[in-house]
Amino acid sequence: MSPAARRLLLTLMAVGALVILLGYGFYRDPRYIPSPLVGNPAPDFSLTLFDGREVRLSELRGKTVMLDFWASWCLPCRAEARDLEAAWKRQGDDVVFLGINIQDKEADARKFIEEFGITFVNGRDPDGKIAVDYGVWGIPEAFFVSPAGRITYKHVGAIPPAVLAAKLEDARRDRASAESGRGEHQTIR
Amino acid sequence: MTVRQKDKKARLREPGRGRVRGAVAVIGALLLTFSVHARADQELEDRVRAIASELRCVVCQNLSVADSPAEMAVQMRGIVREQLQAGKTPDEVRAYFVSKYGEWVLLAPTAQGFNLTVWILPFVVLLAGLAFAAWFLRRWSRRRAREPEDHPDPELLERVRAAVAAGDETPDSTERARLPIYQDLRELEFDHQAGKLSDADYESLKQRYERQAVELLREAGDAAAVVRQPDAREPEMTEPTPSRWSKRSWMMAAGAALLLAGGVTLGLLLGQSLRPRTSPEDSMTGDFLTGTGPGGIGQPGASNPAAALRQGQEAFQRKDFKAAIPAFQTVLRHDSGHPAANAYMGMILAQAGHVDAALEALDRALARTPNFPLALWAKGMVLFQDGRDPAGAREHLERLEGLLPEGEQRNAVRDIIARIGEQARKPAGAPAGTRIEGTVELEPGHVPGTGAQAVLYIIARPAGAQAGPPLAVKRVVAPAFPVSFSLGPGDVMMQGTPFEGPLNLTARLDRDGDPLTREPGEPAGAYDGNPVAPGARNVVVKLR
Numbered sequence: 073m074s075p076a077a078r079r080l081l082l083t084l085m086a087v088g089a090l091v092i093l094l095g096y097g098f099y100r101d102p103r104y105i106p107s108p109l110v111g112n113p114a115p116d117f118s119l120t121l122f123d124g125r126e127v128r129l130s131e132l133r134g135k136t137v138m139l140d141f142w143a144s145w146c147l148p149c150r151a152e153a154r155d156l157e158a159a160w161k162r163q164g165d166d167v168v169f170l171g172i173n174i175q176d177k178e179a180d181a182r183k184f185i186e187e188f189g190i191t192f193v194n195g196r197d198p199d200g201k202i203a204v205d206y207g208v209w210g211i212p213e214a215f216f217v218s219p220a221g222r223i224t225y226k227h228v229g230a231i232p233p234a235v236l237a238a239k240l241e242d243a244r245r246d247r248a249s250a251e252s253g254r255g256e257h258q259t260i261r
Numbered sequence: 262m263t264v265r266q267k268d269k270k271a272r273l274r275e276p277g278r279g280r281v282r283g284a285v286a287v288i289g290a291l292l293l294t295f296s297v298h299a300r301a302d303q304e305l306e307d308r309v310r311a312i313a314s315e316l317r318c319v320v321c322q323n324l325s326v327a328d329s330p331a332e333m334a335v336q337m338r339g340i341v342r343e344q345l346q347a348g349k350t351p352d353e354v355r356a357y358f359v360s361k362y363g364e365w366v367l368l369a370p371t372a373q374g375f376n377l378t379v380w381i382l383p384f385v386v387l388l389a390g391l392a393f394a395a396w397f398l399r400r401w402s403r404r405r406a407r408e409p410e411d412h413p414d415p416e417l418l419e420r421v422r423a424a425v426a427a428g429d430e431t432p433d434s435t436e437r438a439r440l441p442i443y444q445d446l447r448e449l450e451f452d453h454q455a456g457k458l459s460d461a462d463y464e465s466l467k468q469r470y471e472r473q474a475v476e477l478l479r480e481a482g483d484a485a486a487v488v489r490q491p492d493a494r495e496p497e498m499t500e501p502t503p504s505r506w507s508k509r510s511w512m513m514a515a516g517a518a519l520l521l522a523g524g525v526t527l528g529l530l531l532g533q534s535l536r537p538r539t540s541p542e543d544s545m546t547g548d549f550l551t552g553t554g555p556g557g558i559g560q561p562g563a564s565n566p567a568a569a570l571r572q573g574q575e576a577f578q579r580k581d582f583k584a585a586i587p588a589f590q591t592v593l594r595h596d597s598g599h600p601a602a603n604a605y606m607g608m609i610l611a612q613a614g615h616v617d618a619a620l621e622a623l624d625r626a627l628a629r630t631p632n633f634p635l636a637l638w639a640k641g642m643v644l645f646q647d648g649r650d651p652a653g654a655r656e657h658l659e660r661l662e663g664l665l666p667e668g669e670q671r672n673a674v675r676d677i678i679a680r681i682g683e684q685a686r687k688p689a690g691a692p693a694g695t696r697i698e699g700t701v702e703l704e705p706g707h708v709p710g711t712g713a714q715a716v717l718y719i720i721a722r723p724a725g726a727q728a729g730p731p732l733a734v735k736r737v738v739a740p741a742f743p744v745s746f747s748l749g750p751g752d753v754m755m756q757g758t759p760f761e762g763p764l765n766l767t768a769r770l771d772r773d774g775d776p777l778t779r780e781p782g783e784p785a786g787a788y789d790g791n792p793v794a795p796g797a798r799n800v801v802v803k804l805r
Contacts, residue, residue: 103322105319105362105363105365107363108359108360108361108362108363175333199336199339200332200333200336200337200339201336201340203336204337204340204358204361205361206361207362209319209320260320260332260333261320261331261332261333
């Protein structure tokens with residue numbers, strides 16, 4: 073190989089490496105946080121519901137649980153609220169939807185529930201402990217918990233009804249998804 | 262009568278005085294107890310900050326949990342604090358966050374497995390860059406070394422000119438090797454004569470070619486035996502003359518090193534001087550490099566909450582509230598529920614007469630740490646002195662009593678609890694002889710001008726003191742003259758200060774309700790019978 077060709081090849085290799093690095097940087101979302109929780113047991117917590125009752129996740133063992141972290145100021149949460157309620161109404165007794173309101177004012181949260189006529193149970197996580205325990209960073213964020221108490225799927229952002237149905241079915245069979253889902257979401261504050 | 266009996270009798274004659282002294286002793290002792298608590302608290306805060314500064318704020322871009330003002334970061338700091346208080350080690354706390362957010366949450370990834378590349382690669386790139394720079398400099402200096410001298414040998418120059426003039430009939434075989442450059446010189450001559458080149462260009466190019474030719478001739482003479490390459494304009498690289506070019510190389514290397522050092526220093530300093538804004542008016546830079554001082558614009562105190570807390574406590578103990586308030590506010594901006602900062606702010610607010618705000622701050626302190634001694638003490642005293650909730654006062658002081666070991670402090674708290682009990686049995690209020698009662702009148706001819714904002718201040722200062730902080734102040738919002746008043750121990754500015762005479766009693770009407778501004782012509786007056794002692798009744802203060 074002539075010196076000129078060698079020089080050209082070296083330059084191309086260096087530039088190529090930089091372009092690949094740049095492309096990787098543009099391709100990935102620096103705010104996206106891959107969750108290490110999927111496939112692992114769901115952290116237990118106790119939640120005070122808006123109606124004053126207490127619910128403990130471990131008490132729901134044997135049922136398929138969909139945990140939905142939301143806030144009234146989050147636009148994608150508003151966008152998916154009616155779909156979630158509609159999906160909830162289609163479920164049988166073996167499925168529980170549990171809404172966890174974070175970083176919100178209680179009055180605003182109650183207004184949100186009333187506005188969208190939400191009938192599945194909802195409670196507040198005022199100090200964000202449950203949210204951190206589930207590694208929440210963008211809302212709405214949904215976790216699917218199998219009857220055995222294992223997280224089978226996590227979805228950041230509004231979840232399309234078809235995906236919701238499919239992932240509930242996976243959770244019912246304790247089948248963990250390899251990847252987390254993403255949709256339109258809002259970073260928490 | 263024994264000395265002891267006399268003593269007892271004297272104490273019975275002065276019941277108020279003894280209790281007040283007891284209260285002062287409790288404040289002193291509690292502040293001492295508290296300074297121990299504060300130290301422990303500060304150590305905990307330092308540990309929280311150390312761990313939080315290694316965690317990446319999940320809702321920010323490249324900010325640590327320690328530096329971020331986001332709600333999520335505040336909650337994460339709370340979790341770190343809680344776990345440390347529960348006895349977890351820093352490694353366990355970090356591991357907890359990694360188990361929730363993955364390695365992503367660590368600002369500095371662990372040096373294991375694939376992560377090692379992140380640690381090693383920068384050094385590899387740095388070394389490669391330095392090696393490239395060294396190679397480039399060396400090559401450059403060699404090339405420069407081959408450039409002709411400024412003053413070519415006149416004899417060789419003559420030979421070159423003769424060869425150019427002789428055209429193609431160059432006799433010498435070594436001269437023939439220089440043909441291309443002679444050809445260039447001839448073409449230059451031709452172009453110049455044809456008017457294609459300006460005189461200046463012609464001269465500079467001619468000089469350059471001639472020097473190159475002279476250099477080639479000189480090299481040919483120096484190494485006559487060496488077989489030369491046919492291309493005369495790109496001869497083989499020769500080692501530079503060490504004495505001349507090593508100096509230049511050194512200069513270039515020194516320049517490159519200085520540039521590198523400057524860049525690294527600037528990068529490091531700038532990186533350290535950036536910080537999150539704590540308010541819209543605040544600066545995002547804050548150190549000597551950016552000229553905004555250690556705390557940035559509008560931040561006279563330290564931006565480090567632990568240091569700010571220390572500053573605030575020192576200022577509080579000096580009674581320098583002007584300095585203490587911004588320091589505690591700095592702490593509260595980082596952690597709105599900080600128990601010590603809230604407790605101190607509560608005490609300052611209470612002394613300034615903002616009872617509701619004081620209670621809010623103390624409640625925040627107690628919400629975080631329900632058995633925080635200073636907050637329990639302050640809330641108990643505020644409720645007691647305000648008189649609106651003796652039961653609440655009693656409850657808080659009883660909780661404090663339960664926390665204190667047997668001793669003087671505990672007895673003093675008991676003493677105050679007993680006083681609350683006494684007052685509850687005597688609904689008439691403070692015992693006669695400890696208050697000054699009377700009326701404030703507005704002289705005829707004055708327009709009261711009492712809007713909703715107007716405030717009447719009735720002020721008692723120790724006799725002889727013309728200025729300085731008042732001993733006790735009563736605020737009457739939107740007063741309707743004549744105003745009846747009763748000034749007593751509950752109105753003292755500094756909690757626990759005895760309300761004792763002789764006192765100078767004055768009053769003034771503030772039309773805009775802002776005690777810091779004083780408009781001309783605002784009615785004010787003093788009691789004609791000053792000084793006055795507690796217990797005085799029917800005191801009349803006339804505003805003129």
